[in-house]
Amino acid sequence: MTTSRTDADAPVTSPTLTxxxxxxxxxxxxxxxxxxxxxxxxxxALTITEIARTAELSRFAASRHLRVLIACGIVxxxxxxxxxLHRLRSDAFAPIEDWLYxxxxxxxxxxxxxxxxxxxxxxxxxxxxxx
Numbered sequence: 001m002t003t004s005r006t007d008a009d010a011p012v013t014s015p016t017l018t019x020x021x022x023x024x025x026x027x028x029x030x031x032x033x034x035x036x037x038x039x040x041x042x043x044x045a046l047t048i049t050e051i052a053r054t055a056e057l058s059r060f061a062a063s064r065h066l067r068v069l070i071a072c073g074i075v076x077x078x079x080x081x082x083x084x085l086h087r088l089r090s091d092a093f094a095p096i097e098d099w100l101y102x103x104x105x106x107x108x109x110x111x112x113x114x115x116x117x118x119x120x121x122x123x124x125x126x127x128x129x130x131x
Contacts, residue, residue, distance in 0.1 A: 015074065033069070045087040
């Protein structure tokens, strides 16, 4: 993970694919990410109380899960007066996108193409072969 500082309070990190999947391998953290997803053109910035209430978690549990998401670089924090606002980093999911799209493309190409020796069966052929 690469770390740089934009201010004294919040390190900005570039998470690896493995770190992102590890951080998201918890249902409560996935719920927190869904709660924090933007609904319009602007990104959501929420307090821990708002996140906990919407995700139906205790403030303690929400805080514990947010620490993991912050450490991984998925969530960033900004202080506004006495409040700390949390929001998803816009670039945090790029490693998933960079990995996932080629996987999907290769699967789609293989299923469309098929092969003479039957190793690459179309979806229908595979299902018939397994059944």
